Amino acid sequence: MYEEMDTLIEKASILIEALPYIQKLYGKTVVIKYGGNAMINEKLKNWVMEDITLLKYIGVNPIVVHGGGPDINSVLKKLKVESQFVNGLRVTDMQTMEVAQMVLVGKTNKELVSMLNQKGGKAIGICGIDGNLIQARKHYEYVNGEKIDLGYVGEVVSINAKVLEMLAKDEYIPVVAPIGVGEDGTSYNINADTVAAEIAKAIKAEKLMFMTDVEGLKYDKNSKEIISAISADEVLKMIDEGKIDGGMIPKVLGCIDALKHGVNRTHILDGRIPHCILLEIFTDKGIGTMIHL
Numbered sequence: 055m056y057e058e059m060d061t062l063i064e065k066a067s068i069l070i071e072a073l074p075y076i077q078k079l080y081g082k083t084v085v086i087k088y089g090g091n092a093m094i095n096e097k098l099k100n101w102v103m104e105d106i107t108l109l110k111y112i113g114v115n116p117i118v119v120h121g122g123g124p125d126i127n128s129v130l131k132k133l134k135v136e137s138q139f140v141n142g143l144r145v146t147d148m149q150t151m152e153v154a155q156m157v158l159v160g161k162t163n164k165e166l167v168s169m170l171n172q173k174g175g176k177a178i179g180i181c182g183i184d185g186n187l188i189q190a191r192k193h194y195e196y197v198n199g200e201k202i203d204l205g206y207v208g209e210v211v212s213i214n215a216k217v218l219e220m221l222a223k224d225e226y227i228p229v230v231a232p233i234g235v236g237e238d239g240t241s242y243n244i245n246a247d248t249v250a251a252e253i254a255k256a257i258k259a260e261k262l263m264f265m266t267d268v269e270g271l272k273y274d275k276n277s278k279e280i281i282s283a284i285s286a287d288e289v290l291k292m293i294d295e296g297k298i299d300g301g302m303i304p305k306v307l308g309c310i311d312a313l314k315h316g317v318n319r320t321h322i323l324d325g326r327i328p329h330c331i332l333l334e335i336f337t338d339k340g341i342g343t344m345i346h347l
């Protein structure tokens with residue numbers, strides 16, 4: 055009996071401490087990009103799902119955009135297909151496109167939706183084809199001025215924000231797989247960071263959070279020190295100097311783009327830290343890196 059009281063009092067005091075942060079975010083939308091490399095094990099995934107469900111319970115509207123690069127890799131490996139990447143984007147021929155869509159929409163998306171629902175959330179899994187959520191076109195990547203054809207890699211033309219607003223403002227947690235659809239119905243494989251930033255822009259989210267597999271943005275990839283806050287100009291300078299590369303580039307550029315289009319806060323955080331979402335939202339210091347204008 056006394057133990058139960060203690061637990062209740064502990065929970066109540068945590069809630070009281072969190073109240074000012076909850077008030078700030080109440081009724082607002084937070085876009086959370088959950089990267090494939092941060093989905094390390096079931097325990098961590100469970101914590102992430104608990105945090106997202108808790109946000110919804112306390113009146114914040116989370117929208118989850120997930121990756122799944124490692125899941126795609128492992129299925130391609132079984133099929134003895136090797137992927138090439140150009141500037142972090144997977145060269146996607148027709149077979150790879152089919153696998154990417156099958157894995158992201160059929161496996162990764164449904165696993166996350168099911169886990170959220172197990173935690174008491176009401177998650178709905180969709181990809182960019184559903185309700186024409188992510189209208190896309192073929193993307194060409196430029197390397198040293200040369201135009202490179204990456205096959206079925208897409209770029210976002212527009213986001214049908216209404217679909218997400220309807221779900222998020224209601225009791226649902228939308229979980230989005232980064233597959234876009236062209237005017238002629240062609241499916242496109244789109245980098246999940248880019249999709250998260252475009253969605254945050256389209257719905258004017260309060261916050262955009264990238265959960266990845268490093269502690270935050272560092273002065274360079276091999277440095278131990280994380281940058282707790284940095285401006286967009288400084289980030290662009292770091293890219294020019296080659297201090298940010300690979301999969302970190304779409305994240306930081308996504309943050310800057312989102313900030314310029316009305317998103318208030320953008321963060322890069324370590325998805326391997328237990329309850330990283332709550333630590334970021336419910337503490338003054340936050341964790342990881344905040345990018346600001």
Ligand SMILES: Nc1ncnc2c1ncn2[C@@H]1O[C@H](COP(=O)(O)OP(=O)(O)O)[C@@H](O)[C@H]1O
Binds near residue numbers: 089090092272273
């Ligand atoms: N300056 C930097 N600071 C931190 N990480 C960096 C930096 N530059 C490049 N990276 C790399 O970016 C990676 C994160 O991107 P990525 O692996 O694509 O993540 P995700 O799968 O979560 O989208 C890190 O593991 C790191 O190797």
Ligand SMILES: CC(=O)N[C@@H](CCC(=O)OP(=O)(O)O)C(=O)O
Binds near residue numbers: 090143243
């Ligand atoms: C074009 C492109 O590269 N698409 C990505 C989509 C998944 C993704 O972005 O997953 P992560 O966030 O886990 O890296 C891919 O095929 O891997």
